[in-house]
Amino acid sequence: MKSLFPIFKNNPELVYLDSAASSQKPQIVIDWVADFLANDYANIHRWLYSLSERSENLYHQSKTMLSDLIHCKESEIIYSYNSTYCFNLLAQALVNADSKWEKKIWHGDKVLVGIREHHSNILPWQTLAQTFGFIVDFIGIDENYNIDRADFEAKYDESVKVVSVSHVSNVTGQIMDVKTLKSKLRDDTFFIIDWSQSVPHFPVNVQEIGCDALIMTAHKMFAHTWLGMLYLQQKRIKELNPMILWWGTPKDVSTTDFSLQWNSDKREAGTPNIVGAVSLLKALEFIQSIGMWAIREHEKRLTALLIEWFREHEDWIRVFGSLDRVEERVGVFSFEIKGKSFNKIGEFFANHNVCLRSGGHCAYPLHKSINANGSVRVSIYLYNDEQDIQSFFTVLDELWG
Numbered sequence: 001m002k003s004l005f006p007i008f009k010n011n012p013e014l015v016y017l018d019s020a021a022s023s024q025k026p027q028i029v030i031d032w033v034a035d036f037l038a039n040d041y042a043n044i045h046r047w048l049y050s051l052s053e054r055s056e057n058l059y060h061q062s063k064t065m066l067s068d069l070i071h072c073k074e075s076e077i078i079y080s081y082n083s084t085y086c087f088n089l090l091a092q093a094l095v096n097a098d099s100k101w102e103k104k105i106w107h108g109d110k111v112l113v114g115i116r117e118h119h120s121n122i123l124p125w126q127t128l129a130q131t132f133g134f135i136v137d138f139i140g141i142d143e144n145y146n147i148d149r150a151d152f153e154a155k156y157d158e159s160v161k162v163v164s165v166s167h168v169s170n171v172t173g174q175i176m177d178v179k180t181l182k183s184k185l186r187d188d189t190f191f192i193i194d195w196s197q198s199v200p201h202f203p204v205n206v207q208e209i210g211c212d213a214l215i216m217t218a219h220k221m222f223a224h225t226w227l228g229m230l231y232l233q234q235k236r237i238k239e240l241n242p243m244i245l246w247w248g249t250p251k252d253v254s255t256t257d258f259s260l261q262w263n264s265d266k267r268e269a270g271t272p273n274i275v276g277a278v279s280l281l282k283a284l285e286f287i288q289s290i291g292m293w294a295i296r297e298h299e300k301r302l303t304a305l306l307i308e309w310f311r312e313h314e315d316w317i318r319v320f321g322s323l324d325r326v327e328e329r330v331g332v333f334s335f336e337i338k339g340k341s342f343n344k345i346g347e348f349f350a351n352h353n354v355c356l357r358s359g360g361h362c363a364y365p366l367h368k369s370i371n372a373n374g375s376v377r378v379s380i381y382l383y384n385d386e387q388d389i390q391s392f393f394t395v396l397d398e399l400w401g
């Protein structure tokens with residue numbers, strides 16, 4: 001697999017174990033984007049010439065591929081800039097809901113998120129809560145770092161209007177049972193799932209879960225940066241006002257008024273990230289050519305090696321997550337080492353040409369809840385192999401002495 005990614009040819013010593021932050025790009029995506037820019041690029045929409053038509057077709061093909069991958073309609077996909085933007089836009093839309101459908105969240109209501117969430121699923125709610133007077137509450141984790149069911153039951157009362165959780169934690173790597181969570185929700189609860197760390201790594205199906213909205217980010221799955229993908233159930237697209245009020249391509253505008261169009265495309269105001277979408281198209285074709293199950297199986301093999309090693313070294317290394325079952329996690333592990341600062345560990349790895357991440361991983365509430373200032377995170381993807389995992393163990397052994 002490594003030979004398909006030029007970064008490894010150009011940096012032969014590189015051990016890249018930071019894919020939870022962003023993935024490397026295959027040659028096929030790099031070439032395709034260069035080819036698109038050289039041959040087919042033009043702005044999309046309202047075209048009268050074939051170049052623009054070709055460009056728009058590719059833009060839409062990427063949505064078709066994505067909707068096939070996650071099992072929804074193409075018209076339910078809205079492009080934005082990354083997961084963080086998607087969360088902000090969606091949160092705005094929920095407080096902007098119009099008179100036809102009342103405001104979804106209002107004074108005294110509650111938005112329930114997980115303590116294990118990435119900040120992008122926390123800050124937008126906290127900011128809007130200050131203006132609109134609703135409450136943001138957190139579902140804690142149990143001793144196995146899973147969502148604490150008792151805490152959820154205690155907090156999920158009539159005032160909860162939105163539940164928003166990540167499918168896979170970017171700190172613990174654990175997969176949440178979102179289907180069971182959905183089965184516990186009332187019909188009037190707007191259910192949002194953050195798929196940033198799941199859709200790149202294993203097969204997912206919107207229909208099986210039945211949520212209102214899903215959030216994804218292209219740069220973690222072989223495509224360019226600055227493309228976020230929001231799935232919004234068809235009926236929700238019709239119900240919610242455009243995410244930011246002056247967005248939404250207008251049907252008509254005069255000096256005194258404007259009217260809006262309502263399909264998903266029209267939620268993407270201004271020129272979208274055409275190049276990002278075209279890169280996603282090739283990235284998805286690449287994923288399809290390998291097969292999502294094959295990606296999952298490969299990662300499970302490497303994850304099992306990591307689990308085994310971490311279990312054997314529990315006396316000096318503490319992993320923030322369960323080491324029980326490979327089926328219930330992806331290859332993301334955050335840990336601390338007794339007596340050593342996470343930044344110093346990160347530096348030590350960097351000096352050995354091993355790229356991983358140290359810090360709070362944009363999940364400070366989770367770290368605070370387990371009395372940790374931060375952690376070191378190792379994360380894998382399709383292009384990693386046993387040799388990478390062995391290099392990681394070797395540096396850890398050297399570090400511990």
Ligand SMILES: Cc1ncc(COP(=O)(O)O)c(C=O)c1O
Binds near residue numbers: 084166170197217
């Ligand atoms: C679970 C999760 N949600 C959201 C994000 C934010 O993604 P982006 O930086 O693309 O906005 C990340 C990024 O690491 C993440 O891991």
